[in-house]
Amino acid sequence: MCPYGSCCKFPWVFPLKQRQTSRTQCFGPTGHNHMHRYETAFAAEAAAALDLPIDNIQGHVRVPEPERGDFSLPCFPFAKALGQPPVKIAQTLTEKLSQSQRFAVAAAGPYVNATIHPEALLATLIPEVRQLGDRFATSDTGQGQTVIIDYSSPNIAKPLGFHHLRSTMIGNALTRILGALGYTVKGLNFLGDWGKTFGLLAAIYQRKGQRDRLEKEGIAYLLELYVEANREREANPSFDDIARALFKRMEDGDTDALELWQLFRDISLKEFQRVYTRLNVSFDHYEGESDYRDGMDALIETISATAGTRIDQGALVVDMPYGENEPPMMLKKSDGATLYATRDIAAAKDRWQRYAFAKSIYVVGGEQKRHFEQLKRALDAMGDAWQERMVHVSFGRVHGMSTRKGNVVFLEEVLDEAVERAREKMTAESSGRDIDIDKVSEEVGIGGIVFGDLKNLRTSDYNFDWEDILNTKGFSGICVQYAHARCSSILHRAGGAPGIDAYDPSLLVAPEEVALVKEIGRLPAAVLAAAEGFEPSRLARAVYEVARAWNRYQQAGNADKTLRILAEDDALRTARLALVDAARIALKQGLLLLGVAAPEAM
């Protein structure tokens, strides 16, 4: 149990911008969050010494550069309340905390720096992590609450492009992360399978489509048709009218038109699922806009009766307040066909009825920001206050993807290239080791791509660059996987990990050992931060830091033989192996929550 203040519910049924409470929270009844617990302890000790409320202190605690310590407290903010200069406060505080059981405290000008006495940390964290195993960094704070995540959601009839990776992997990581925090998570793949595009596709297919090519080439042929349809449309504007009419026939339930649509859909879905399998991504439900094609009239009636609708330039729009120069939310085009906005309202209401969600997350690109704002506003105008629980988790664009054939880089093309490189590397270097090259090169190649995506802040754009995407050095998934493989390999060589309590923590005194333990202890807070901000990169960075700390420790044994993990001395070896096992668990858990495989050898 957390000794400092009461444990609280996971924060988030309030907007992200209000993050005032997150720092003071404990992470679930098991309290397995050591570094955060120490931070709270430091704030509590400082608060007691200064006779100020802990809430005034905790927000100011920083993590400084490692040489300065583990936590740092600038004293400027208290100068006014205490009527003393910051430097004086820092001195007084340092004197009062000199007897601290947990920290070595030192004043540095107006700052107070605290370094954890490592003994207790080493004695408790390592067995705790090992005891928890695959429950490390999880909690049950979300228990009883359902979160639905709409992600990937490609349009059918086009292969997955590299840019689809973002929604797919961010959504997948959030699914895993929120699941680890105890939420009931439902992953939805909401296919763009309805709309004028399919009228366009059907029109071109009726004109020149070849059934045998469609069956043989699948989605690649659909793409070719799509490109041709667009060419035709530019050359001949009346083709657009034909397409529109054809889609209207689909909406009206015309069997022939629908049969063609169904065929396109089946072919696309089969292709998508093959890629999802490679990415180790799965959904609870495949749905699509087409699921909502029937209820449109009733829905529009409801909207008219609540928010209100009006005819604007021949189209039906939602009658609600708009900003200046803002286009209205359109429900029906002037030809009477519905638009995606209408179907999104239907889907949102349906999801609320099915799940009564705590959060409904849409992992969709930033281009659709206004659409989601309008969607929420329209629902609000209809009296659906639960729209506050909907979150648009937007992400940045991928630029510069027209490098190879055509206009997009296909996702599988990138995956294949990465897997091939991993295979070459392993074939060249792993002789003598017992490795399933096929399996591991797939895990390493794809893991590198996935991690490479997730390490970026989700809102920033990024440039597609083959060399950059396939880079396996430095801050990459490979580095983390490699660290995990090395931990596993050393444990294997030692004949397995020691018993959980069969080690003497006082033998772990090297700075590299203490540093590694601290990085492991920071992981749970990173999982929580990732969930809170819907930001997997928080976790990616934290797990990379664990890998670096591990690599430093492991390499230290090369320069200094007394630091070798497999030491001659039994007790020393056992203690070090316990640490390696804890590191292994942390690395594996971090990778898994990001949706990246953790091979045991590479």
Add this chain to the structure above:
RNA sequence: GCGUCCGUAGCUCAGUAGGAUAGAGCAUCGGCCUUCUAAGCCGAGGGUCACAGGUUCGAGCCCUGUCGGACGUGCCA
């Protein structure tokens, strides 16, 4: 034009709530493998945080303006 977001090392990006000497990776240069897998480790160089004002004890971060970029701006999704 208007709206939203962005501008940090040669390149790609972090920088958490305004706090110490602005950090990583790539690239460059220099070290480290007869002993736990070098996809690694250590070190060096590299910055007017776009520009100009303002608020503050303190600004990469907050405010205003300028320049530059991305996205959006009704019958696509």
